[in-house]
Amino acid sequence: MPVSTSPPEEGVAVVTVDYAPVNALPAQGWFALADAVRAAGRDPEVRCVVLAAEGRGFNAGVDIKELRRDPGHGALLGVNSGCAEAFAAVYDCAVPVVAAVQGFCLGGGIGLVGNADAIVASDDATFGLPELDRGALGAATHLARLVPQHLMRALYYTGRTATAAELHAHGSVWRVVPRADLRAAALALAREIARKDGTLLRLAKAAINGIDPVDVRRSYRFEQGFTFEANLSGVAARVRDGFGTPAAPPDSSVPARKDTA
Structure with missing residues (x-):
């Protein structure tokens, strides 16, 4: 099934996404994920809860083909509402959510992990928002929860990606492990969390959300307004039509930092 839930051990639920070939989700996929x-x-x-994915990448964002097939705005309204629902479901989940990220985590994937309580990533994981190359805007709200402001802006404007090691250095990724060890590492963290009293965990999650300095739901919906504007003006369709045509730059990741100490 494209979205499934399993109980690998006491106190832990794993919600797994499997939309071949790259986990680019259609509108109904985002709603199904939110429900799960x-x-x-x-x-x-x-x-x-552990949020995981099958395949070579964690999430490639929305299904661009679905948007291209729709001559109107129905598909756009669907995926925008679906993304908002899925992101909010992760953020508002009554218990902590651990994201287990492998390969690419792009677009809507950033919305998911940016709203998770903790992230465990494989050493080949990369994170980014190629939205401007896809005729879209959004999820800067969530990228800003993973990296400092100026790095967020540079990543957003360029479409470059940051590695799991980079995010670990910023403190937003809990652990970086070989891909073969990803599920076990995510479950180990979930197991440690799940040892706590369930009522206290739910109170803790509500308390932490309550002191969040940014209302992520309102902030993301504000961003989505500009996505609608880009679509109504025609610029989004023009950019989407060219998506996948230009050659990728030789290195789309964040430049390696030199130790100046």
Whole structure:
């Protein structure tokens, strides 16, 4: 199934996304993901949720082909609402959510991990927002939760990606492990969290969300307004039509930092 839930051990639920070939989700996929995360969080036996994906990458954002097939704005409205629902489901999940990220985490994937409580990543994981190359805007709200402001802006404007090691250095990734060890590492963190009292965990999640300095739901919806504007003006369709045509730059990752100490 494209979105499935499994209970690998007591107190832990794993919600897995599997939309071949690259986990680019259609509108209904985002809604299905939101429903699965919410249902897992409502289960009184669950004390931690792991958000995972099958395949070579964690998430490639929205399904651009779905948008191209729609001559109107129905598909855009669908994916925008679906993304907002999925991001909010992760953020508002009653228990902590651990994201297990492998390969690419792009576009909407940033919205998911940016709203997660913790991130465990494989050593080949990369994170970025290629939105400007796809005729879209959004999820800067969530990228700003992963990297400092000026790096967020540079990544957003250029479409470059940051590695798992970079995000670990910024403190937003808990652990970086070989891909073969990713699921075990994510479950180890989830297991440690799930040892706590379930009622206290739910209170802790609500308390931490309550002191968040940014209202992520309102901030993201504000960004989406500019996506609508880009579509109504025609610029989004023009950029989308050229998506995939230009050759990728030889190195789209953040330049390596030199030790000046």
